[in-house]
Amino acid sequence: xxxxxxxxxxxxxxxxxxxxxxxxxxxxxxxxxxxxxxxxxxxxxxxxxxxxxxxxxxxxxxxxxxxxxxxxxxxxxxxxxxxxxxxxxxxxxxxxxxxxxxxxxxxxxxxxxxxxxxxxxxxxxxxxxxxxxxxxxxxxxxxxxxxxxxxxxxxxxxxxxxxxxxxxxxxxxxxxxxxxxxxxxxxxxxxxxxxxxxxxxxxxxxxxxxxxxxxxxxxxxxxxxxxxxxxxxxxxxxxxxxxxxxxxxxxxxxxxxxxxxxxxxxxxxxxxxxxxxxxxxxxxxxxxxxxxxxxxxxxxxxxxxxxxxxxxxxxxxxxxxxxxxxxxxxxxxxxxxxxxxxxxxxxxxxxxxxxxxxxxxxxxxxxxxxxxxxxxxxxxxxxxxxxxxxxxxxxxxxxxxxxxxxxxxxxxxxxxxxxxxxxxxxxxxxxxxxxxxxxxxxxxxxxxxxxxxxxxxxxxxxxxxxxxxxxxxxxxxxxxxxxxxxxxxxxxxxxxxxxxxxxxxxxxxxxxxxxxxxxxxxxxxxxxxxxxxxxxxxxxxxxxxxxxxxxxxxxxxxxxxxxxxxxxxxxxxxxxxxxxxxxxxxxxxxxxxxxxxxxxxxxxxxxxxxxxxxxxxxxxxxxxxxxxxxxxxxxxxxxxxxxxxxxxxxxxxxxxxxxxxxxxxxxxxxxxxxxxxxxxxxxxxxxxxxxxxxxxxxxxxxxxxxxxxxxxxxxxxxxxxxxxxxxxxxxxxxxxxxxxxxxxxxxxxxxxxxxxxxxxxxxxxxxxxxxxxxxxxxxxxxxxxxxxxxxxxxxxxxxxxxxxxxxxxxxxxxxxxxxxxxxxxxxxxxxxxxxxxxxxxxxxxxxxxxxxxxxxxxxxxxxxxxxxxxxxxxxxxxxxxxxxxxxxxxxxxxxxx
Numbered sequence: 001x002x003x004x005x006x007x008x009x010x011x012x013x014x015x016x017x018x019x020x021x022x023x024x025x026x027x028x029x030x031x032x033x034x035x036x037x038x039x040x041x042x043x044x045x046x047x048x049x050x051x052x053x054x055x056x057x058x059x060x061x062x063x064x065x066x067x068x069x070x071x072x073x074x075x076x077x078x079x080x081x082x083x084x085x086x087x088x089x090x091x092x093x094x095x096x097x098x099x100x101x102x103x104x105x106x107x108x109x110x111x112x113x114x115x116x117x118x119x120x121x122x123x124x125x126x127x128x129x130x131x132x133x134x135x136x137x138x139x140x141x142x143x144x145x146x147x148x149x150x151x152x153x154x155x156x157x158x159x160x161x162x163x164x165x166x167x168x169x170x171x172x173x174x175x176x177x178x179x180x181x182x183x184x185x186x187x188x189x190x191x192x193x194x195x196x197x198x199x200x201x202x203x204x205x206x207x208x209x210x211x212x213x214x215x216x217x218x219x220x221x222x223x224x225x226x227x228x229x230x231x232x233x234x235x236x237x238x239x240x241x242x243x244x245x246x247x248x249x250x251x252x253x254x255x256x257x258x259x260x261x262x263x264x265x266x267x268x269x270x271x272x273x274x275x276x277x278x279x280x281x282x283x284x285x286x287x288x289x290x291x292x293x294x295x296x297x298x299x300x301x302x303x304x305x306x307x308x309x310x311x312x313x314x315x316x317x318x319x320x321x322x323x324x325x326x327x328x329x330x331x332x333x334x335x336x337x338x339x340x341x342x343x344x345x346x347x348x349x350x351x352x353x354x355x356x357x358x359x360x361x362x363x364x365x366x367x368x369x370x371x372x373x374x375x376x377x378x379x380x381x382x383x384x385x386x387x388x389x390x391x392x393x394x395x396x397x398x399x400x401x402x403x404x405x406x407x408x409x410x411x412x413x414x415x416x417x418x419x420x421x422x423x424x425x426x427x428x429x430x431x432x433x434x435x436x437x438x439x440x441x442x443x444x445x446x447x448x449x450x451x452x453x454x455x456x457x458x459x460x461x462x463x464x465x466x467x468x469x470x471x472x473x474x475x476x477x478x479x480x481x482x483x484x485x486x487x488x489x490x491x492x493x494x495x496x497x498x499x500x501x502x503x504x505x506x507x508x509x510x511x512x513x514x515x516x517x518x519x520x521x522x523x524x525x526x527x528x529x530x531x532x533x534x535x536x537x538x539x540x541x542x543x544x545x546x547x548x549x550x551x552x553x554x555x556x557x558x559x560x561x562x563x564x565x566x567x568x569x570x571x572x573x574x575x576x577x578x579x580x581x582x583x584x585x586x587x588x589x590x591x592x593x594x595x596x597x598x599x600x601x602x603x604x605x606x607x608x609x610x611x612x613x614x615x616x617x618x619x620x621x622x623x624x625x626x627x628x629x630x631x632x633x634x635x636x637x638x639x640x641x642x643x644x645x646x647x648x649x650x651x652x653x654x655x656x657x658x659x660x661x662x663x664x665x666x667x668x669x670x671x672x673x674x675x676x677x678x679x680x681x682x683x684x685x686x687x688x689x690x691x692x693x694x695x696x697x698x699x700x701x702x703x704x705x706x707x708x709x710x711x712x713x714x715x716x717x718x719x720x721x722x723x724x725x726x727x728x729x730x731x732x733x734x735x736x737x738x739x740x741x742x743x744x745x746x747x748x749x750x751x752x753x754x755x756x757x758x759x760x761x762x763x764x765x766x767x768x769x770x771x772x773x774x775x776x777x778x779x780x781x782x783x784x785x786x787x788x789x790x791x792x793x794x795x796x797x798x799x800x801x802x803x804x805x806x807x808x809x810x811x812x813x814x815x816x817x818x819x820x821x822x823x824x825x826x827x828x829x830x831x832x833x834x835x836x837x838x839x840x841x842x843x844x845x846x847x848x849x850x851x852x853x854x855x856x857x858x859x860x861x862x863x864x865x866x867x868x869x870x871x872x873x874x875x876x877x878x879x880x881x882x883x884x885x886x887x888x889x890x891x892x893x894x895x896x897x
Contacts, residue, residue, distance in 0.1 A: 137169035161213035178221035252391035263363035483567030487559030557688035561671035612664035612701030616657030649779035650703030652693035766892035
């Protein structure tokens with residue numbers, strides 16, 4: 001019988017209340033755990049590399065080496081001794097308090113679960129004990145995190161089921177801690193050696209689909225990452241519904257290894273002649289690593305050159321294997337050429353540390369002629385020593401282990417590769433290829449340089465920063481009140497000027513305080529230098545927080561949603577004082593420059609009006625249209641109409657510039673992606689900004705127009721689509737509204753050519769037909785109470801205002817059972833009201849905007865022959881006909897100016 005796990009159980013919530021903040025300093029804490037249970041391994045090194053990004057942002061880093069997890073390492077409850085010397089000074093070794101006091105949790109129990117239950121398929125009687133111990137362990141974990149005030153957690157190799165007790169406990173702790181502290185995705189759960197990658201031949205973890213292990217679970221607090229696409233594919237084959245899983249390749253600091261004042265004596269201290277060929281091997285000294293292959297290689301190369309092998313690894317981990325390798329070297333007559341040098345610190349642990357702390361892997365590589373990795377076929381998943389050699393500009397050799405081609409070979413890296421299909425030891429042809437590499441200095445240098453340049457693109461540490469910017473970004477400053485979201489796709493040409501205009505924002509008393517706002521740049525699969533420019537700008541302007549996050553689904557709506565959701569979640573964690581203030585999500589466009597007071601005017605208007613949305617003023621620069629007076633006149637008429645109606649009704653947001661209160665954004669569900677069919681394929685609808693504004697206004701919230709917050713529209717929106725502007729097809733046809741690429745310039749197009757009188761009239765007709773339903777009818781359709789406002793009554797005139805209100809009531813009642821998406825729900829009723837009241841509406845526009853507004857464009861041909869008394873009847877059929885798309889085409893399908 002299992003004794004009680006905890007005599008007096010304390011709830012997670014009580015633990016949280018009693019321990020909150022105690023024992024923690026003011027720094028944000030990153031807590032990590034490695035299931036590898038060794039002081040230095042590829043897993044631990046990758047943790048250090050990733051944690052470095054957090055350290056640089058001011059986090060305090062804690063690492064549990066996992067001694068109390070793996071039964072086969074014989075380290076359960078063993079105190080730490082000199083392990084810290086192998087790690088950077090900024091990593092604090094840690095472990096869960098009181099774990100050894102949990103009844104029933106020990107090395108023998110963990111081993112029994114692995115062998116009896118997971119491997120043999122028996123041991124069902126162990127499961128009640130597994131659950132009880134996991135529950136007690138999860139409570140200890142939560143209490144420990146609460147005392148440290150942990151903000152982020154990194155789990156390395158936690159899916160390995162060698163200890164399903166600890167894995168279960170960790171999942172429970174994450175859910176309790178995340179829910180209690182109202183955290184988002186605060187866990188980065190990374191697997192380096194999943195079941196199908198590490199020793200699958202011996203079925204260490206049972207058979208696929210591993211029903212007795214702990215499968216990854218969907219959690220609002222966890223983002224899973226794996227090192228390559230093959231691992232992601234296999235993970236999803238195992239857990240098809242896993243939602244948040246990304247590829248996070250191991251990364252390496254690409255700095256050539258050089259002989260310097262600190263490592264100049266490396267060879268001398270280890271008895272290696274200065275002119276000898278040195279083969280480096282950095283690995284654990286255990287049978288699956290196949291160091292015997294390197295010893296055989298040295299023996300065969302000894303006839304051709306003075307060659308030495310340096311093995312960096314813990315000789316005490318497997319004394320039997322170490323002794324076996326020494327006997328092999330003696331038998332082959334190369335014992336004096338094989339050096340077992342013990343553990344070397346990872347490069348990241350050595351950077352910035354004072355001299356005298358011992359050598360690092362990079363010090364070894366500075367003296368090595370080649371790095372070797374002749375591992376077992378089915379043992380390794382990534383091969384960090386290869387990446388380390390590439391980043392150090394050192395040639396490498398390797399066996400063709402199971403995932404070699406996936407990680408390195410298929411990417412084009414050059415190296416002698418030992419084939420394992422028929423041979424277990426180096427063949428003569430392989431030995432010859434190695435000799436050719438290490439003895440030909442020019443070939444060696446060219447190979448190393450080629451791999452180095454390719455490796456910078458594939459495995460550079462900047463990729464860590466990019467991924468972390470998306471998953472676990474820096475905390476938002478408590479003083480920040482606005483996030484400016486900037487969707488971008490191939491905007492390298494415009495981006496520097498746009499970012500500069502955002503950086504140079506001014507307030508009432510000078511430059512705007514950079515802590516007041518941040519920029520969230522959402523890259524939508526750019527293929528030019530957009531992202532590099534953004535990172536370079538951020539590095540050159542550290543006073544302004546700039547985040548670069550990717551959105552892989554193409555479309556500006558998807559990118560805008562990604563950025564606003566990203567900012568919304570992060571803003572919730574600014575602190576208690578900040579929670580009492582309104583926070584604003586702001587949309588900007590990557591090809592439109594903002595005026596210097598744009599953000600300040602928008603911010604102050606939102607603060608004073610308490611509206612849910614603030615809409616900016618937009619304009620074109622007159623100098624771009626100096627020689628095109630007809631086009632300029634048509635544009636200005638539209639913008640004058642817009643100024644009048646937006647001043648009355650507040651208008652609707654346009655992606656070029658608007659702000660929304662975060663709480664209102666979340667209340668309506670944020671930006672919604674609406675899909676439509678185009679040429680048999682689903683594409684996302686362009687008008688996400690209008691759709692969003694409709695839903696906010698329809699929820700009862702107010703929209704305010706801020707004419708002093710100005711955005712300059714890029715003239716390319718007209719210049720490069722002039723033919724579509726004239727015909728009212730700038731954004732599609734037949735009801736399909738999509739984003740088209742308006743940056744491509746037709747070299748045969750005269751951009752300075754003005755419109756003819758007929759073209760100008762046609763363009764204006766489409767513009768005003770798009771404008772009138774959306775900007776004079778839609779506001780009162782969504783909010784009929786506006787028709788009781790004195791200014792609105794004065795604009796329409798009492799009679800028209802009264803009849804509009806009455807007809808709106810009738811149409812809403814008529815259509816009350818029709819369920820349309822927000823972006824479509826306004827079209828049919830607005831179009832119907834337009835046709836019924838067009839003459840009177842244009843009369844009011846002429847009276848308030850100017851006589852040059854003119855009269856309604858001609859009716860569609862099909863309506864001209866309809867008897868006047870039946871017009872409203874046939875107007876309804878015309879506007880509701882979604883088969884032909886005629887109504888959408890008549891109204892210009894999205895606007896032109």
